[in-house]
Amino acid sequence: MSVNDTCPSCGQKRMSVFYEVANIPVHSCLMLKSRDESVAFPRDDLKLGVCDACGFVSNVVFDEKYYAYSAAYEDQQSFSPTFNKFALQLAQGIVEKHGLRDKRVVEIGCGKGDFLALVCELGGNDGVGIDPTCVKERIKSSVADRITVIADYYSEKYSDYVGDMIMCRHTLEHIYRTNDFMSIIRRSLKDRMETAVFFEIPDGLRVIRDMAFEDIYYEHCSYFSPGSAARLFRQTGYRVTDLALEYDDQYLLVEAIPNGWPSSQIHDLEESPEDMVRYVDEYSKNIETTLNRWREDVTRMYDERRRPVIWGSGSKCVAFLTTIGMNEEIEYVVDINPHRHGKFIPGLGKEIKSPEFLKQYDPQVVIVMNRIYADEIRELLAEMKLAPEIVAL
Numbered sequence: 139m140s141v142n143d144t145c146p147s148c149g150q151k152r153m154s155v156f157y158e159v160a161n162i163p164v165h166s167c168l169m170l171k172s173r174d175e176s177v178a179f180p181r182d183d184l185k186l187g188v189c190d191a192c193g194f195v196s197n198v199v200f201d202e203k204y205y206a207y208s209a210a211y212e213d214q215q216s217f218s219p220t221f222n223k224f225a226l227q228l229a230q231g232i233v234e235k236h237g238l239r240d241k242r243v244v245e246i247g248c249g250k251g252d253f254l255a256l257v258c259e260l261g262g263n264d265g266v267g268i269d270p271t272c273v274k275e276r277i278k279s280s281v282a283d284r285i286t287v288i289a290d291y292y293s294e295k296y297s298d299y300v301g302d303m304i305m306c307r308h309t310l311e312h313i314y315r316t317n318d319f320m321s322i323i324r325r326s327l328k329d330r331m332e333t334a335v336f337f338e339i340p341d342g343l344r345v346i347r348d349m350a351f352e353d354i355y356y357e358h359c360s361y362f363s364p365g366s367a368a369r370l371f372r373q374t375g376y377r378v379t380d381l382a383l384e385y386d387d388q389y390l391l392v393e394a395i396p397n398g399w400p401s402s403q404i405h406d407l408e409e410s411p412e413d414m415v416r417y418v419d420e421y422s423k424n425i426e427t428t429l430n431r432w433r434e435d436v437t438r439m440y441d442e443r444r445r446p447v448i449w450g451s452g453s454k455c456v457a458f459l460t461t462i463g464m465n466e467e468i469e470y471v472v473d474i475n476p477h478r479h480g481k482f483i484p485g486l487g488k489e490i491k492s493p494e495f496l497k498q499y500d501p502q503v504v505i506v507m508n509r510i511y512a513d514e515i516r517e518l519l520a521e522m523k524l525a526p527e528i529v530a531l
């Protein structure tokens with residue numbers, strides 16, 4: 139395996155490794171049909187490096203040969219009322235702010251198309267969604283016939299699809315060659331200097347600062363902070379018009395427009411590369427303590443026969459269990475997404491159960507993979523007359 143010390147964002151040979159997790163599943167949201175398939179799922183190492191020139195963090199041993207996004211990729215979040223409320227407000231805000239009415243909106247990495255459909259419904263817009271995981275039939279919307287789906291990876295080939303706005307949510311963190319990707323989009327915009335781009339990515343600064351190791355996994359090869367994101371956008375020919383943190387500060391929102399010359403406009407939210415290196419040093423010093431605490435907690439739950447289960451079967455769950463190196467201690471994983479039920483999680487051999495299953499299993503502890511859903515989950519448990527201890531990450 140080759141270590142690449144060239145920063146994929148700024149191009150300087152300044153990446154140094156600060157965190158390693160060996161032998162983890164190379165995907166976390168691909169749904170597998172059997173336990174055997176799950177256990178045999180390909181694994182590889184993750185080594186996070188930080189660039190001291192631009193503050194960008196990425197997996198320096200990432201291998202693009204593992205890209206396998208397809209219809210079997212299941213990351214739809216719209217089964218959660220908490221998430222839907224956020225998505226609706228976000229879409230309303232974008233439609234208002236950018237006057238998206240009777241316009242054409244392009245979404246790169248549209249997933250199952252929920253958000254694109256929302257923007258099209260709210261503003262009476264046409265939409266183009268480009269994503270190898272998108273399934274046209276699953277877009278349940280009154281404007282479904284106004285949405286074109288291209289089930290493929292975005293590339294130069296699709297540079298004619300610009301429309302009046304380009305959106306790209308929860309995609310850039312899966313792209314290794316970040317500078318190339320932003321440059322392709324910038325070239326597609328040509329001299330349309332008014333056309334805005336909107337990106338939403340996990341805030342990598344929070345991940346590092348809060349020791350959120352469950353947010354570090356193979357699928358995510360790129361980790362942006364407000365500063366490193368803004369610096370990449372500026373370097374690839376954009377002017378950052380807004381930066382914001384949303385969803386309990388878990389998501390970083392970036393708005394930008396093309397720029398003819400290197401922009402020097404710095405946003406308040408941006409931290410310096412030196413700040414990022416400092417946070418990374420702290421992470422590297424303290425992460426083992428955090429992991430050991432979880433190992434002890436989960437071991438105790440198991441030893442005391444409290445039947446701990448995990449709520450949320452996505453990437454965080456895969457990362458949580460593989461990073462602390464535990465699997466047998468937690469027998470079951472549940473999820474509210476019905477498209478996941480009966481399927482298996484990559485690497486762990488676990489079948490995903492519906493929350494209903496908990497009625498018979500009667501867990502005494504539920505480990506919630508994202509604390510933003512804790513209240514919603516507590517309510518669902520109460521409806522099933524269950525009151526386990528809730529431990530939220």
Ligand SMILES: [Zn+2]
Binds near residue numbers: 145193
């Ligand atoms: Zn860099």
